[in-house]
Amino acid sequence: MRFFDYQKVYSLQDALEAVSVSKGISVFMAGGTDLLVQIKEGKIRPTCIIDVKGIHEMGGLATSGDELSVGALTSIRTLETSPSTLGKVPLLAQAAAKLGSVQVRHRATIGGNLCNASPSAETAPALLALDAKAVICGKKGIRVVELTDFFLGPGETALGSGEMLTHLKIPLARNRQGSVYYKLSTRKAMDLAFVGVAVLLELGRGDQISKARIALGAVAPTPIRVPSAEKRLEGTVLDLDSARESAELAAQSCRPISDLRASAEYRREMVRQLCEQGLLTAYRQAKYLTEGNNE
Numbered sequence: 001m002r003f004f005d006y007q008k009v010y011s012l013q014d015a016l017e018a019v020s021v022s023k024g025i026s027v028f029m030a031g032g033t034d035l036l037v038q039i040k041e042g043k044i045r046p047t048c049i050i051d052v053k054g055i056h057e058m059g060g061l062a063t064s065g066d067e068l069s070v071g072a073l074t075s076i077r078t079l080e081t082s083p084s085t086l087g088k089v090p091l092l093a094q095a096a097a098k099l100g101s102v103q104v105r106h107r108a109t110i111g112g113n114l115c116n117a118s119p120s121a122e123t124a125p126a127l128l129a130l131d132a133k134a135v136i137c138g139k140k141g142i143r144v145v146e147l148t149d150f151f152l153g154p155g156e157t158a159l160g161s162g163e164m165l166t167h168l169k170i171p172l173a174r175n176r177q178g179s180v181y182y183k184l185s186t187r188k189a190m191d192l193a194f195v196g197v198a199v200l201l202e203l204g205r206g207d208q209i210s211k212a213r214i215a216l217g218a219v220a221p222t223p224i225r226v227p228s229a230e231k232r233l234e235g236t237v238l239d240l241d242s243a244r245e246s247a248e249l250a251a252q253s254c255r256p257i258s259d260l261r262a263s264a265e266y267r268r269e270m271v272r273q274l275c276e277q278g279l280l281t282a283y284r285q286a287k288y289l290t291e292g293n294n295e
């Protein structure tokens with residue numbers, strides 16, 4: 001049995017105050033689905049747990065202008081089932097549905113998934129593809145960080161001491177979009193991804209790709225975007241050759257490791273295959289939307 005202090009807070013201000021006055025190792029706890037496992041395994045030994053799950057201002061979804069704001073304490077299950085995510089950012093809903101089990105998704109939060117900073121964090125590739133920004137709050141004030149700059153390494157983020165992730169800001173699509181998320185894991189359920197691929201394509205005039213996003217999980221020390229593979233597509237009309245070339249660039253850009261889940265070679269090959277498949281699927285989806293709208 002390990003002993004620690006436990007404090008439950010109900011406002012952001014109280015959470016920041018609690019961490020600033022605490023002595024020893026204090027950690028925030030949202031759903032606890034990563035944290036409690038790490039404590040049990042002895043990976044961290046906090047002296048104080050600050051339970052933030054009851055902070056109302058950090059939960060839920062809200063649309064303001066052309067942006068969706070997602071509170072860091074929003075549960076993964078809400079992201080999976082909410083009409084806001086399903087209608088406005090289906091890529092995020094799709095990724096959320098792949099995390100753990102229904103029970104875990106009810107408890108787990110999007111903030112916890114990102115702040116835990118696992119290379120295989122389920123929601124990270126989708127959020128990177130959606131150009132999400134992280135809103136971070138500390139005693140010194142609020143700052144906004146591009147999600148591409150949020151992950152620094154396994155278990156490491158841009159959060160400073162005593163800072164919290166409070167919200168994510170996701171720009172909403174103005175043009176026709178198609179998107180898809182693929183997860184490969186050793187077991188069908190309750191297992192982390194050994195490859196995660198998120199693809200998002202936005203179409204402009206004449207079915208040209210105006211924006212391409214390809215983001216990968218579990219194949220580098222952090223979730224990553226692949227700008228070279230994206231640039232290959234922007235301003236072009238997708239065909240099999242361009243999809244293959246872009247997928248090849250993505251496969252060459254990742255830095256997978258071999259571990260008990262999969263070998264580095266297999267991961268790289270799966271990135272190639274899933275990116276190609278994802279590009280063709282997302283492109284068809286975006287085109288289908290147009291035809292649907294014109295009817």
Ligand SMILES: Cc1cc2nc3c(=O)[nH]c(=O)nc-3n(C[C@H](O)[C@H](O)[C@H](O)COP(=O)(O)OP(=O)(O)OC[C@H]3O[C@@H](n4cnc5c(N)ncnc54)[C@H](O)[C@@H]3O)c2cc1C
Nearest residue numbers: 028030031032033034035100108109111112113115122165
């Ligand atoms: C059985 C099981 C299956 C799982 N399957 C998957 C899976 O398939 N895919 C996957 O990606 N994950 C999986 N997970 C891991 C976990 O459920 C997710 O990462 C979850 O989203 C973590 O959220 P949480 O709210 O529980 O985080 P917590 O455990 O509460 O926190 C995680 C870390 O983030 C910090 N933190 C949390 N919120 C904030 C905040 N707002 N600001 C600053 N720091 C914060 C905490 O201090 C802690 O270090 C699984 C876990 C279990 C137990």
